[in-house]
Amino acid sequence: QKEVEQDPGPLSVPEGAIVSLNCTYSNSAFQYFMWYRQYSRKGPELLMYTYSSGNKEDGRFTAQVDKSSKYISLFIRDSQPSDSATYLCAMSAYSSASKIIFGSGTRLSIRP
Amino acid sequence: DTGVSQDPRHKITKRGQNVTFRCDPISEHNRLYWYRQTLGQGPEFLTYFQNEAQLEKSRLLSDRFSAERPKGSFSTLEIQRTEQGDSAMYLCASSLGPTSGSTDTQYFGPGTRLTVL
Numbered sequence: 001q002k003e004v005e006q007d008p009g010p011l012s013v014p015e016g017a018i019v020s021l022n023c024t025y026s027n028s029a030f031q032y033f034m035w036y037r038q039y040s041r042k043g044p045e046l047l048m049y050t051y052s053s054g055n056k057e058d059g060r061f062t063a064q065v066d067k068s069s070k071y072i073s074l075f076i077r078d079s080q081p082s083d084s085a086t087y088l089c090a091m092s093a094y095s096s097a098s099k100i101i102f103g104s105g106t107r108l109s110i111r112p
Numbered sequence: 113d114t115g116v117s118q119d120p121r122h123k124i125t126k127r128g129q130n131v132t133f134r135c136d137p138i139s140e141h142n143r144l145y146w147y148r149q150t151l152g153q154g155p156e157f158l159t160y161f162q163n164e165a166q167l168e169k170s171r172l173l174s175d176r177f178s179a180e181r182p183k184g185s186f187s188t189l190e191i192q193r194t195e196q197g198d199s200a201m202y203l204c205a206s207s208l209g210p211t212s213g214s215t216d217t218q219y220f221g222p223g224t225r226l227t228v229l
Contacts, residue, residue, distance in 0.1 A: 008152060043116070043203050043220030044155065088154050099145075099168070100218070102154025 006103030116221035137206030
């Protein structure tokens with residue numbers, strides 16, 4: 001079993017819809033949770049960062065962490081075609097970890 | 113552009129050949145990381161440097177792989193005697209390193225796509 005599980009999709013939704021992306025994990029030592037966005041043939045870029053449990057909001061993006069269920073989510077409101085990309089969850093046991101464990105990514109397509 | 117840069121962006125080679133990739137991190141960043149990403153998967157950690165010291169290597173990094181960061185600035189990743197299984201995107205990232213009260217955010221470069229024929 002992988003440490004981090006993520007549905008690969010693809011997920012296709014109409015423009016303006018609310019998108020929900022999710023990951024589950026098995027390592028209870030993880031405390032730092034991240035979401036990266038990766039456009040085709042580009043490197044990942046950090047979208048959201050959350051420590052421990054709770055919610056964090058940044059514009060149209062909301063990240064949620066439920067450590068008791070080992071489940072994290074990213075919500076995108078008012079989705080735009082420019083949001084079409086692969087979304088990678090990632091997590092780490094330490095704030096200055098030498099490595100991050102990534103999920104396999106969910107490919108998202110927003111239809112105009 | 114002051115982001116992480118990687119060169120070349122694409123490399124096609126024949127099995128058995130050696131290849132070398134270069135990464136230039138963001139100038140004030142002390143840490144530099146190498147990852148490998150295959151199609152449909154997330155990046156997998158290979159190794160990282162704190163300044164010029166290589167502090168950790170993944171078990172994925174076989175003895176055909178070697179990485180250097182000679183002056184604590186740019187880094188090179190060399191693969192000797194390439195195999196078809198080495199075909200992947202090789203990503204470099206850099207970060208400031210741990211600072212009090214702040215997260216150590218990694219910034220990724222665009223990657224080098226390697227194809228081994």
